[in-house]
Amino acid sequence: MAETRPSRDLPAPVVVVGSGIAGLSFALKATRHAPVLLLTKKNAVESNTNYAQGGIACVTSAEDSYELHVRDTLEAGAGLCHEEVVRQVVEEGPARVAELVELGVKFTEREEGGGGPDLGKEGGHTKRRVLHAGDITGKELERALLSAVRSHPRITVRENMVAIDLITTKKLKRRGPNRVVGLYALNANRNQVEAVAAAAVVLATGGCGKCYLYTTNPAIATGDGVAMAYRAGGAVANLEFVQFHPTCLFHPDAQTFLISEALRGEGARVVNARGEDFTKETDPRGSLAPRDIVARAIDGEMKESGAPCVYLDIRSRGAEFLAQRFPEITGTLRKLGIDPVQQPIPVVPAAHYQCGGVKAKLDGRTSLAGLLALGEVACTGLHGANRLASNSLLEALVMAHEAAEKLPESLAAAPKGDRLPLWKEGQAHDADELVVITHNWREIRQLMWDYVGIARTTKRLRRAKSRLRLLLQEVEEFYWDFRVTPDLLELRNLALCSALIVESALRRRESRGLHANADYPGLAKIANDTVIKAGEL
Ligand code: FAD
Ligand code: SIN
Numbered sequence: 056m057a058e059t060r061p062s063r064d065l066p067a068p069v070v071v072v073g074s075g076i077a078g079l080s081f082a083l084k085a086t087r088h089a090p091v092l093l094l095t096k097k098n099a100v101e102s103n104t105n106y107a108q109g110g111i112a113c114v115t116s117a118e119d120s121y122e123l124h125v126r127d128t129l130e131a132g133a134g135l136c137h138e139e140v141v142r143q144v145v146e147e148g149p150a151r152v153a154e155l156v157e158l159g160v161k162f163t164e165r166e167e168g169g170g171g172p173d174l175g176k177e178g179g180h181t182k183r184r185v186l187h188a189g190d191i192t193g194k195e196l197e198r199a200l201l202s203a204v205r206s207h208p209r210i211t212v213r214e215n216m217v218a219i220d221l222i223t224t225k226k227l228k229r230r231g232p233n234r235v236v237g238l239y240a241l242n243a244n245r246n247q248v249e250a251v252a253a254a255a256v257v258l259a260t261g262g263c264g265k266c267y268l269y270t271t272n273p274a275i276a277t278g279d280g281v282a283m284a285y286r287a288g289g290a291v292a293n294l295e296f297v298q299f300h301p302t303c304l305f306h307p308d309a310q311t312f313l314i315s316e317a318l319r320g321e322g323a324r325v326v327n328a329r330g331e332d333f334t335k336e337t338d339p340r341g342s343l344a345p346r347d348i349v350a351r352a353i354d355g356e357m358k359e360s361g362a363p364c365v366y367l368d369i370r371s372r373g374a375e376f377l378a379q380r381f382p383e384i385t386g387t388l389r390k391l392g393i394d395p396v397q398q399p400i401p402v403v404p405a406a407h408y409q410c411g412g413v414k415a416k417l418d419g420r421t422s423l424a425g426l427l428a429l430g431e432v433a434c435t436g437l438h439g440a441n442r443l444a445s446n447s448l449l450e451a452l453v454m455a456h457e458a459a460e461k462l463p464e465s466l467a468a469a470p471k472g473d474r475l476p477l478w479k480e481g482q483a484h485d486a487d488e489l490v491v492i493t494h495n496w497r498e499i500r501q502l503m504w505d506y507v508g509i510a511r512t513t514k515r516l517r518r519a520k521s522r523l524r525l526l527l528q529e530v531e532e533f534y535w536d537f538r539v540t541p542d543l544l545e546l547r548n549l550a551l552c553s554a555l556i557v558e559s560a561l562r563r564r565e566s567r568g569l570h571a572n573a574d575y576p577g578l579a580k581i582a583n584d585t586v587i588k589a590g591e592l
Contacts, residue, residue, distance in 0.1 A: 067236075067237070067252040067253050067254045067469070067470075067471075067473060068089060068090040068091055068092040068211075068253065068254065069085055069088075069089045069090070069091050069092070069253065069254055069255050069256075069257060069462070069466070070091075070092045070093075070094065070237070070238065070251055070253035070255070070256050070257065071085075071091055071092070071093045071094070071257045071259055072093075072094050072095070072218045072238070072256065072257065072258050072259060072260055072279075072280070073093075073094075073095060073102070073258070073259035073260045073261060073280075073430070073432075074093060074095040074099040074100070074101075074102055074201065074204075074212070074259075075102035075103060075104035075105070075197075075259060075261055075430060075431075075451070076102075076104040076196055076197075076200065076430065076448055076451045076452065076455075077259035077261075077429040077430025077431070077432075077451040077454060077455055078093060078095070078257070078259030078429070078430070079093075079197075079200035079201060079203075079204050080200060080451065080452055080455035080456070081257060081259060081419075081429055081454075081455035081458055081459055082204055082207075082210050083158075083200070083203055083204060083207065083210070084455060084456060084459030084460075085257075085458075085459045085462055086207060086209035086210060087459070088459070088462045088463055088466065089254055089462065089466065090209050090210075090211075091209060091210045091211070092210075092211050092213065092251070092253075093204065093210060093211065093212045093213070094213050094216040094218055094240055094251070095212070095213070095214055095216065096215065096216065096217040096218070096243070096275060096279075096541065097214065097215065097274075097275060098214055099201055099205075099212055099214055100197050100201060101273060101274075101275050102193075102197065102261060102273070102275060103193075103261045103262060103264075103272055103273065103275075103276055103431060104193045104196055104197055104261075104448070104451075105193045105194055105197045105273070106193050106271070106272075106273060106313065107192050107193030107196070107448060108187075108190045108191070108192060108193065108313055108315035108317065108383070108384070109175060109177055109185055109187060109190075109192065109315045109316055109317045109444060109445045110162075110175055110185040110186050110187030110188070110192045110317070110445050110448070111148075111152060111155075111185065111186050111187075111192065111445055111448045111449050111452075112124065112148075112177075112180065112184050112185050112443065112444070112445035112446050112449055113148040113149060113151075113152045113184060113185075113186055113449060114145065114148060114149060114184055115149060115152070115171075115172060115174070115184070115186065116171075116174055116182065116183065116184065118182060118183075119182040119183075119184050121142070121145050121146050123181055123182055124145045124148075124182075124184060125138070125141050125142055125145050126181075127179055127180050127181055127182075127443055128141045128145065128437070128443045128446060129141060129439070130179065130345070131179040131345040131346075131347075131439075131441050131442065131443035131568075132437075132438055132439025132440055132441055132442075132443070132568065133347070133439060133440040133441055133567050133568035134439065134440070134567065134578070134582045135293070135439030135440040135567060135568065135582050135584070136436060136437060136438065136439035137435070137436025137437070137439075140417055140435050140436040140437050141436075141437055143417060143453070144417070144437050144446070144449060144450055144453045147453045147456070148449050148452075148453070151449070151452040151453055151456055152186060152449075152452070154452075154456075155196070155199070155452070158199050158200070158203055159199045159202075159203075160188070160195055160196060160199045160200075161188060161195060161199075162186045162187065162188055162192075162195075163186075163187055163188055163189055172186045173186075173187070174186065175187050175317045175320050175321075175445075176317070176320030176321075176343075177316040177317055177319070177320050177343075177444035177445055178301075178316050178319060178320075178340075178342075178343050178344055178345050178346055178349060178444050179343075179344065179345035179346070179443050179444060180320075180443070180444065180445075183320075185317065185320070185444070185445045187317065189380070189381070189382055189383065190315055190317065190380070190381045190382065190383045190384050191383050192448075193448075196448070215242065215243040215244050216240045216241070216242055216243070216249075217240060217241040217243055217279075217541050217544055217545075218238050218239075218240045218260070218279065218283065219238070219239040219240060219241055219248065219283075219539065219544055220238065220239050220283055220286060220287070221235050221237075221238050221256060221283055221284070221286075221287040221423075221426065222235070222236055222237040222238055222239065222250065222475055223235050223236065223287050223288065223423070224236060225288065226287075227475075227476070232424060233288060233423065233424065234423070234424040234425040234468065234470075235253070235255070235256050235287065235423055235424065235425035235426040236252065236253065236425060236470055236473045236475065237250060237251050237252040237253045237256070237473065237475050238250075238251055238253065238256055238283075239251070239478050241539055241540075241541065241544060243541050246538075248478035248480075248539065249478075250475040250476065250477055250478060251475075252473045252474075252475050253425070254425075254466050254469035254470075255425050255426070255427060255462070255465050255466055255469060256425065256426055256427070257419065257427040257428075257429060257458070258280040258283065258284060258413060258426065258427065258428045258429070258432050258433075259280075259428075259429045259430050259432065259451075260279045260280030260283075260432045261275065261276055261280070261430065261431045261432060262276045262278070262408060262409035262412075262431040262432070263276055263277065263278030263281060263297075263409050263549070263552045263553075263556075264276040264405075264406045264407060264408075264409075265277045265278075265500065265545075265549060266278060266297075266406070266499065266500065266503050266549055266552055266553045266556065267297070267405070267406035267500055267503050267504050267508075268500040268501050268503070268504035269303065269310065269403065269405040269406065269504060270303075270311060270405050270406040270407065271300050271303050271311050271312075271313045271405050271406070271407045272311065272406070272407070273311065277545040277548050277549045277552070278409075278548050278549055278551070278552025278553075279544075279545070279548045280412070280413060280428060280432035281294070281409075281412055281413055281432060281548075281551075281552050281555065282547070282548035282551040282552050282555075283548070284413040284421065284423070284426065284428065284432075285413075285551065285555060285587070285589065285592075286551070287423060287426070288422075288423060288589040289413055289414070289421050289422050289423045289426060289428075289589070290413075290414040290421075290422040290586050290587065290588045290589070291411065291412065291413055291414060291434070291555055291559075291586070291587050292411050292412070292413075292414040292434040292584045292585060292586045292587070293410060293411030293412075293434050293440075293559065293584050293585055294409070294411035294412070294434075294552075294555050294556045294558075294559040294560075294585070294587075295411065295556060295559040295560035295562075295563050295569075295570045295585060296409075296410035296411050296438070296439075296440050296441065296568060296569045296570055297406055297408075297409060297410070297507075297556060297569060298346055298347070298350075298406075298407050298408035298409075298410055298441065298442055298569055299346070299347075299350040299354075299404040299405060299406055299407060299508070299509050299569070300313060300316070300346065300350070300404060300405055300406075300407035300408070301316075301325065301346060301349040301350045301353055301402070301404050302314040302315075302316065302318075302319075302325070302367050302400075302402040302404075303402060303403055303404065303405035303407075304387075304388075304391075304400065304401070304402060305363065305364035305401040305402055305403045306391050306393070306401065308391060309387065309391055311405070312387060313407075314367055314384060314400055314402055315381070315384060316346070316444050317381070318367060318369050318381065318384070319342045319343055319367070320343070321369070321372060321376075321380065322369060322371055322372055323342065323367050323368060323369035323372075324341065324342045324367070324368050325341075325342045325349060325352075325353060325365055325366070325367055325368075325402075326365065326366050326367075326368050326399060327356055327360060327362065327365055327366070328360070328362055328365075328366070330368070330399075333352060333356050334348075334349055334352045334353075336352070337351070337352045337355075338352070345441055345443065345444075346407075346441060346442075346444065346569075347440075347441040347568050347569045350404040350509055351509055351510070351571060353365050353402075353403070353404050354404060354508075354509040354510055355510075357403070358510075363403070364401040364402060364403045365401075365402060365403070366399035366400060366401055366402065367399060367400045367402050368399040368400075369395055369399075369400070370395070370396060370397065370398070370399070373396065374396045377395055377396060388400060404509060408431065408442055408447060409431055409432075410434070410438040410439070410440070410441065410442050410568075410569065411434045411559065411585075412428065412431065412432050412433045412434040413428035413432055413433050413434065414433075414434055414584075414586060415427070415428040415429075415433040415434065415435055415454075416435065417435050417437075417453065417454055417457050418454070418457040418458050418460070418461040419433065419454055419457070419458035419461075419465075420461070420465065421433075422588075424468065425465070425468075425469065427458050427465060429451065429454045429455055429458055430447075430450070430451035430454060430455075431447060431451070433454065434584075435450065435454070436584070437450050438450075439568060440567045440568020440569055440570065441568035441569045480538065481535075482536075483535070483536060483537055483538045483539075484536070484537065484538065485537065485538050486533065486536075486537040486538070486540070486543070489540075489542070491533070492533070492540075492542050492543055492546050493542075495526055495529065495530060495546055495550070496542075496545075496546055496549065498522075498526065499523070499526060499546075499549055499550055499553050500549075502519055502522055502523070503519065503553050503556070506518055506519035507519050507553075507556060507557055507560060509571065510571055510573065511560060511570070511571060511572045511573070512572060512573045512574055513561070513572060513574045513575075514574075516557055516560050516561050516572075517561070519553075519557045520554070520557045520558070520561065523550065523553055523554045523557060524554070526550050527550045527551065527554055530543075530546055530547050530550045531547070533546075533547075534547050551592075554592060555587060555592065558587060558591075558592055559585045559587060560572070562585045562587075563575075563585055564579065565577060565578050565579040566578070567579075567582070
């Protein structure tokens with residue numbers, strides 16, 4: 056059988072999949088121990104990271120404390136956070152953020168009071184603690200991290216490489232404990248699948264917002280990492296906790312555009328068409344309650360009134376403040392004909408963040424040897440049943456650091472210069488009806504929106520499960536019959552990730568944080584993670 060081996064018999068590199076904050080930060084730190092090959096499926100900048108607005112939650116002010124940040128995170132997480140993980144992330148935060156500044160990330164500074172970072176506030180935070188670069192924090196992070204990665208002599212970046220599946224010793228029918236030894240990736244420039252040997256594979260593939268019809272996520276967020284890890288035998292956890300951001304812009308020409316929670320931190324209120332602040336009826340914190348609570352209140356209000364959206368009213372802050380603090384948001388709204396100084400902004404909740412993911416330790420180790428998972432793709436226990444705003448970028452930074460520190464341990468049993476079988480195309484031919492792929496994409500995203508959204512019932516979840524079973528079968532048939540394309544690969548992952556979300560949701564017989572099931576309205580006595588292991592779906 057034809058095989059590939061690392062070029063010139065050099066030891067296999069550490070292969071990082073993904074060029075968001077997790078993948079880039081890890082790559083920069085991992086080079087101390089090994090050369091890094093970073094694969095990313097589109098232009099390197101395309102990632103959820105690039106669209107982050109609010110910023111990074113981190114204790115930097117004398118009025119704040121680790122204890123308060125820990126408490127806010129635990130409170131938002133609705134009893135399911137792993138406290139030791141929360142403490143470590145919060146306490147390591149300042150050191151990791153200082154490294155970003157050293158790397159050249161420019162956070163917005165306070166104009167008065169002798170400088171220091173300007174700190175934003177978001178839902179669930181009892182203090183101002185969110186460092187930001189205006190309202191384009193993600194773009195600034197990608198700019199600085201990518202520029203350092205691209206100029207690093209030990210890192211090779213390959214764009215348009217879509218990771219397909221992990222290669223394990225079990226799949227290769229080798230003796231001994233199962234281990235990830237590489238992956239197959241579609242080189243989308245040449246339409247060829249390559250086998251890539253790896254001393255370790257690091258999934259930094261982000262989330263799965265595209266499982267839903269309406270999302271704040273860009274096109275890359277198709278749950279590839281969760282699907283790949285699960286197919287390879289890895290355990291996944293807490294996937295039922297899909298976070299819906301309360302305030303995605305409601306406009307036909309900008310369906311994924313986020314209106315940052317930071318606006319609420321600066322005084323914006325969520326109101327209905329009559330201008331009533333209905334969020335106060337469910338929580339005294341009103342518009343600044345954690346996201347699960349605000350999104351549910353909006354969902355309830357829209358269902359009751361039949362209105363297509365609610366509104367975010369920040370008129371009180373005036374033109375000068377808005378232009379200076381939120382230039383990107385204000386500019387985008389104006390281009391769309393909405394003047395936030397004169398009128399409330401129409402908004403709706405949309406799928407935003409995957410709180411669950413590949414079950415991982417804070418140093419990225421998963422249930423599979425040779426596989427690390429970092430950032431949004433991972434479930435470490437930090438977020439519990441609902442992520443506190445702006446804790447995601449922080450988690451990715453801390454994980455990247457911890458994973459790089461422990462990399463020698465992860466590499467200890469790595470094979471040297473492994474030979475891998477080439478991808479077999481078999482009888483596959485070009486798909487004659489590509490439109491079927493589009494239809495299935497649409498069907499999955501619509502059914503996830505209709506049956507697995509903010510308010511759930513067991514009947515609807517079961518309905519989603521049986522439809523997804525058929526869709527999964529159909530997609531697997533395409534996968535084996537046709538030559539793979541990026542769209543087909545993403546559809547396959549989207550279908551599996553959606554099925555895992557539904558299975559997780561059915562297993563949780565309570566309502567907690569982001570998961571609200573009308574058939575189980577109360578909390579279970581014991582809070583447990585929902586873990587799905589290989590073959591259980
Ligand atoms: P990502 O940044 O999503 O990167 C994933 C990478 O993996 C991408 O490069 C992608 O192309 C690549 N990839 C995926 N699949 C494959 C594959 N099969 N093969 C090859 N490459 C692949 N969080 C905060 O803490 N603060 C905020 O202010 C904030 N604002 C947000 C605003 C928006 C609009 C969105 C969508 C999210 C926001 N979040 C925020 C969440 C946060 O941005 C993300 O959770 C975080 O950036 C995830 O980083 P990551 O590196 O794990 O993944
Ligand atoms: C936002 O700016 O509202 C997004 C922050 C986050 O997702 O943490």
